Amino acid sequence: MESRDEIKVSLMTKRNLGKGRIPNTDYKDRVFVLTRGKLSYYEGNLSKRGKLKGEIPLSAVKVIEKVDDDLLPKDFPKDNCFQVCYEDSLTLYIMANDKQEQEEWVSLMQEACKNNNGLLPMFHCGVWQGGQWSCCRQVDKNAPGCKPAFTQRSPADKENGSSTTNNRRPGKVKKDPLPAPPVPVHAKRPLPAPPPAAKVVVAVYDYEPSQPGDLELKKGEEYTITDNSRTHWWKALNREGVQGFIPSNYVQEKTEKGLIGEGWYCKDMSRQRAEALLKQEDREGCFLVRDSTASPGTLTVSVLCKTPQTTVRHYHIKQNPRDSKYFLSEKYTFPTIPELINYHQHNGGGLVTRLRLPPAALTGYAPATLGFSQDKWEISSTELTLMKPLGSGQFGVVRLGKFQGRMLVAVKTMREGSMCEDDFIEEAKTMTKLQHPNLVQLYGVCFKERPIQIVTEYMCNGNMSSYLRSKGRELAEDRSPLVDMCQQVCSGMEYLERSQFIHRDLAARNCLVGEHNIVKVSDFGLSRYVLDDEYTSSTGSKFPIKWASPEVLEFSRFSSKSDIWAFGILMWEVFTLGKTPYPNLNTTDVVRQVTHGKHLDRPQRCPHGVYRIMKQCWEKDPMRRPTFKDLQGQIEDIQEKDYCE
Ligand code: AMP
DSSP: OOOTTEEEEEEEEEEOOOOSSSOOOOEEEEEEEEESSEEEEEEEOSSSEEEEEEEEEGGGEEEEEEOOGGGSOTTOSOSOEEEEEETTTEEEEEEOSSHHHHHHHHHHHHHHHTTOTTOOSEEOSSOEETTEETTTOOOOTTOOOSEEOGGGSOHHHHHTTTTOOOOSSGGGOOOOSSOOOOOOOOTTOOOOOOOTTOEEEEESSOBOOOSTTBOOBOTTOEEEEEEOOSSSEEEEEOTTOOEEEEEGGGEEEOOTTOOTTOTTEESSOOHHHHHHHHHHHTOTTOEEEEEOSSSTTOEEEEEEEOSSSOEEEEEEEEEOTTTOOEESSTTSEESSHHHHHHHHHHOOTTSSSOOOOOOHHHHHOOOOOSSSBTTBOBOOGGGEEEEEEEEEETTEEEEEEEETTTEEEEEEEOOTTSBOHHHHHHHHHHHTTOOOTTBOOEEEEEOSSSSOEEEEEOOTTOBHHHHHHHHHHHHHTSSHHHHHHHHHHHHHHHHHHHTTOOOSOOSGGGEEEOGGGOEEEOSTTGGGGBOOHHHHSTTSTTSOGGGOOHHHHHHOOOOHHHHHHHHHHHHHHHHTTSOOSSTTOOHHHHHHHHHTTOOOOOOTTOOHHHHHHHHHHTOSSGGGSOOHHHHHHHHHHTTGGGOOO
């Protein structure tokens, strides 16, 4: 029986406050009663209220907020928890029976307390557990919260459900059935002060959310990371206090040099990639700034100069030990790198040419995200629109497609009976977690209906073997794009090696080319699921014998070292502009030649230094072959003589 001044009554579960000397975290069902002045709770049930067990005057309340389901410790008996912080540092955790009840209680209590003097601007969306806050990992129990509280959020955020922290399944949270309480809104307020453990990052690309619960990213803006416990999708907070998931490879940690987000800065770019990009752009003064691979800790400005002939010059940015100012030419020193760049954009100042604009490829290109959103790797066929065929391979036809009508993808429809589907589906979940700028991203798999479809990143220039054959002459005018292509494959393979993942079928035909000559390794590990003996047995007619190492041919022994052998053959394919290896030999002769230690000859346009690398890959003893990590350094060193003033 509710009296007239009772706003809401519910039977919910509360966690013991643990006020005693020995913390006691047991749980009790109580009848909660909200009136204009207080929150009270009683023993008993809704039809028979028992003894009054506690009362909180609403004027003492400092925070009323939900607790994120994902951040609740295992011993909490239910989800749908909300917290009432009051007096000095007491927090009552109450578990509602469902989301709607949780929403109603939080809204009603926030409305009732909105004019309290002591409201806190920030709160913890997790709980104190095991000596730290489960949300921000701060180890001080009294540390300030890591998320803006309801007084700091705009009404729009609340209506969108973005005030909700219960985003285990963000899309399924019901909209607030009650009007959001009016709160002060500031158009652009400063980023909430991050707690010591929170990381501030800067978006390096725009990101448009594809799932409810994702947060939009705007290039150059700062975000506070509130949860980075997963590798690829982090929870972040924007300036307006809206929280959501973001792809972690779209942001970079703010550095003291303050370069992240500058259109001309690219952190991890090899010298070859920089040269290839600048030459492709072919504009006088086109430039970029990158971390020097030759001297770690130093930055390099790479700039294209077209007279007397097209060259790329690389300048180290130096720092004066006396006043710590930066310079390219000792005469012109600056307190920050952006100021230095700005100066040289307007004045030659001793450089071979004035710096103009960075390559368009740097500003326009955003990497693939890992899957479409956090935890999404299972794709429904209703989310895909199939378009033109792109090619066909061992498993069937590959088509261009659109995901949710807006994002281009490649869709491989698996011919029935061509693969061991159950094993692949099991493995695909792991494969979606592999992420590198030089690996074709596996977004997810559509397997609820047959035939199964594999959805990957779309690469507009198709497979590298055909690309080399059609565009090779252009590329070969200058050797650096060819070295750059090998370097990119090597980078992707080094990541696979580090992840202890064996490709098993590395070849130019299994690499794809995107815009701006970006090369990515594709089809990694897929050969394990092929059901065709002609492909899997080393004596089969479709087995890639010409890429196979002696130990694969003899004992089917695959390892990262057999991938290295195949990489040597791939380098040969690159420098012959897409020729088939051992052009005049049949497969029996290839096996004989390989097992007797005879190698492919040096291609005509291949520098001796590059051929030396290939030959290392073809050492008969796998242990004597280099690792991809070793090769990365060696490829980087090619043309070292051209390097740096
Ligand atoms: P596969 O079955 O992977 O050998 O693919 C067959 C052909 O389809 C390739 O040789 C490419 O020409 C094309 N293709 C496969 N995947 C993609 C992709 N992600 N983007 C563009 N083209 C692709």
